[in-house]
Amino acid sequence: MAPQTVEQIIADVSAPPPVGTPHALPIPGSERPNRTAVYRHWRFRDQPLLTKLEPEVESVHDLLELAIKKYGNRKALGVRKWNPVTQEHENKFDWMTYAEMGERRKNLGAGIIDVVQQAGYTNSKYGVGIWSPNTPEWHLTDMACTSQSLFSVSLYETLGPDTTEYIINHAELPVVACSANHIPVLIKLASRVPTLKVIISLDALDKGEHKDKNPGNILKDIAAQSGLKLYEIHELEEIGLKSGRGFRPPTWNDITTINYTSGTTGPPKGVVMHQGNAVAAINGARSMGNVQANDTHISYLPLAHIYGRMIDQLALVSGAAVGFFRGDVLGLVDDLKLLKPTSFPSVPRLFNRFNSAIKAATVEAPGFKGALSRHVIDVKKGYMRQPPGSTTNTHFFYDRLWTKKVRAAVGLDNARSMISGSAQLDPDVQEFLGAAFGNEFRQGYGMTETYAGATVQLSRDYSAGNLGPPLPCLELCLESVPDYNYSVDDKPNPRGEVLMRGPTMFQGYHKNDEENKKVLEADGWFHSGDIGEIDSLGRLRIIDRKKNVLKLAQGEYISPERIENVYLGNTNIVATAYVHGDSKESTLVAIFGVDPENFPPFASKVLGRNVAAGDVAGINAAAREPKVKEAVLKVLDKIGRGHKFNNWERVRNVHLLLDPFTPDNGLLTPTLKLKRPQAAKAFREDIDRLYAEIKATEEPSKFKLKALNLRVQFIFMFVIDLVKIGNILTNKPLGGVYSTCVWHSTDPQPRPLPSTRLAGGHRHPIPLLLGPLFRPFGTPCGKTKLEGHSSTSEDCDRNEYTSHGNESSDKDG
Template structure:
């Protein structure tokens, strides 16, 4: 990827490259995008890369390949750091901006980082962790440390004193760029097999795994992006807001910088994302179902759900375009695009949007169909993992089908492996089903310092076992239908281990005997079916309802299970368990169905060894689960704005 950026910088030196917006401190209004061109970014990258090497040499580091940590939200300095590392055959280790101290500590220690480049807000956390970070020698601030503040009270003076006490050097990025100018270094171009990043996955069981990815992986993935409907052209604009610590966003920016595009970074407030979009007017856009669902709801609220002429025109336009999409596969309409669609797109900032992609989790077919006829462009769904640099499967241009993620990308080989214990085989009708295995130059090198974990998913022939169950249709299009492992993927792309959540509740709340936690890839939260313990639940419910409930009175216990006051009291106790166990917000159960003995061997929801049969349990309680989601969603305020 070093050569790719160099080529783009030579070819389009004056093109806009990295952009940001500044806020008026008096009015709070965000201004227009300001830009660095390619030659400016190239120069800053060169100086920063040389400065990083000189800094590490100053402490006697003799190895020529090591990691540079990055901990910040998306901003130009994030990308400059990544490019600087590439220029000297270094690799970056990204830390999610929202990550807590314990996971941050683990990543820094596991990857043995000497240096972390961070935004100012994370520096106090790094300093407070320093005594448990033996390898950390340098903290580099992306923000100025002296900015018109009184002498002795600058950030550099205050934080610098703390840093000195902890035995760590504190610098600004501008200090290190100047150091690089004073001590220039020739480029040390990476080889294809050199690491470009160790990307830590957001695991839910234990600490995250470090996925070791190479320049070969990155170039392959960016090439796949070039040959997809998401191709980039010189001078295109694109908004960067999905976390760059996620490989999905990272590969997108690789492709954009290779193509001479302009990347504008958001100002950090998801509720004001359309303000950034209207200021930038991107040509391409990547996102996840959670945001597209918000677009879907907001657009409908402002168009087809309106009264009068506006609502009537909107409904006619949508009905006509959806009918055309179904009958002839076209999402364009000469009249209604001009009268209706163009206005909707302009209101979002999508008036010149050529293509967009949804990834990270499944998107509901009804949502993608509606947005296709609104945006009137190439709207595709794709599939990939961190281990495949986000690139494995992707819909083709003009394929307006829904409910699939397309065929393999040009670099990927894909096969299905039978999983008979789950009832999936290549001989299934009407379509073959099984676990998706893939191989190709985009597949990762292995898990960092974890050969045993690598061997579990990567065989000697290079096949990577994704853990996802797929079916493939007669046109070679894959659909993700299940998981081999009991990991759930929510609408925002987060993985949840239901057994971990279940065990937390069962281990902390004596009112429960059984637990089934359910996650839907089209919903952003969990619900649960919980089997209550007669004795303890009766006591609990009796206190809530201020009456006596006899444990053997099945009718009274069942009535208490369905009482909304009792259920809400149970949910409050369940929330306490999440906090007590320091679990994440997406592991929280938002609604619960309570009952006596929901899972038994007799009703075929338990195995003879008393293990829960998850797919049958989901099927048996489908009506209750659907009701739980409807009830929880109805309690959320309806949003007509993004």
């Protein structure tokens, strides 16, 4: 039997399991104390985890070489060039072919080796820093490194000089390739980064000026005075071409990158990834069948983040065309409309914005448009919630009439699939966008330590709120976390810390044995720090983060990130959130960054005056208005009720302002993750004020409640006294309460008491007044029914107001 082709393997692995069967399976006998069984992708329970699709491949370099040879004349890397005349980007993409990409990569790699050697650096294998936004030159530099057994070290575009200095020194980098705006920073750091010898400008510095006024020559002179050599990328390509140097391909165990994490709780950690880790991760993603040779992909997720890099590498080794956004997220939709990608990997932050914008234009629109949109979404959601085997998010008529327009509005006309990663997306957002776009919209989970990928939903799984089963290249299990009341014995699903193992797993943190001992076990298990749950189909759901779990004064554990994600996914008036809970308090408060576009009209409506979108001072002033805060809290309460928040999960007070968290103020990482400890410290005064305001409003409420209780007690005692007076006036002991029709248990029939009538035949006013008070204690017709007797509506008419006592008679008293 002939061996399967790569295409056949991908087709087999990407096919969903039989209807109603698990997406991941536990390995029998793999359970350990306080741990679940080990779960694997349903096709790989009884066979080795996936590493290679092509037996000869040993590195990312090998994968790229196969693609370059196979797809040589196809489009590989494309950009919208800047037009200096119109001062705008061109309205088309300019493309480099796979063959051109391969040649430039080869020459650049050879050039790097030559200039570093000339600078006196003697080590044969070292790291090359890349400090640049998403550009073809970023990937060319990364490919050049792997072609010469070097490794890349990415620096986030938004890094400040201190973190840049730390990474260059920690990774001992002799060379950094960067965009032109970072060159002055590196020159200034020269005396504090002794290993740095060479700077490569990924931008052209020669603008055609006279050599004495050419900025490139000026910068080179300044760099030389600091002991650095500065080259433009094209110069290195020419040096490499002239050298005639060939490839020096890496092996499976060579380092491919040291990727520094965002550093939410301290200095960034250098995650060491080998070539084999990258190959297994890329092939695991290939096996899902999302990317094909004729596809078009957009590169906009930061390449310094492993998620963005792996997604681009997946596209390139598959033969797809990769177009780069212009660098401005506000112009992303314009880039999407021009490129029309066939897939769209993104993050919750952007999907939340899509969700808010599309809802505002469709289901929240007035009139017929809104009514039609709501009907379409309801119908498609209904299809998505059908029993397994019957689910779909497409509709023959509505997809042509309605869905087509929604997709075109954001440039995703051709997008067959969308994937959300980096953080868990709110289920309501996933379900709505899945219905609105009518394509494969899946969630995935991964970390830098797993080379981005770990789990992803399978094809035709239209459920929301889970992250799918493990990829074929990885296995996972859960371990109990008793400190936070999570146990693998929990029902209906086991819960605990997510542990992962497999060929994609990182080799450890660079120069950080202490941290390695905390998270890596001898048999390869990695402790993620995430709290997960595995459902009956073997799909993972992240429910907490160990370091971020809060414990309130009443002993309740809270996941602030989950609450933040729900709020951000269901309102467009806030763009960022920090939910906080002090251990000595019983409630939550929050700092919200208001959305600069959607908050002003909201505030304008509340205040009855115009709040302009571009007026920063006016927006912040409106955010401080008590009426606006109250209106925002009402929105949050409505969202909380809709998501069945417990009472202690509701945010009780908020501080609103524009852009409270940014990379520049140190409260967001370069990947836009919140630095929680730093945020708590920065807003400590505001947090204390919010709690003080809650207490100030609670004290009067407590006083009012106490006063109300006293009033109720007074009224009750007053009623008792009236009853006693009635007893005296009617000359009848009261063994119970008044009702509209009551009789003595010893009487054969209900009868009125003569003493309830005054002279002239009038009824006594006290029983007349008290009877209605106690109607709730009677039977449906208003009577109090005693054991052994019955009455009729006629009795009710006849005996409107009498008294009774159990087993009593006229002689009682």
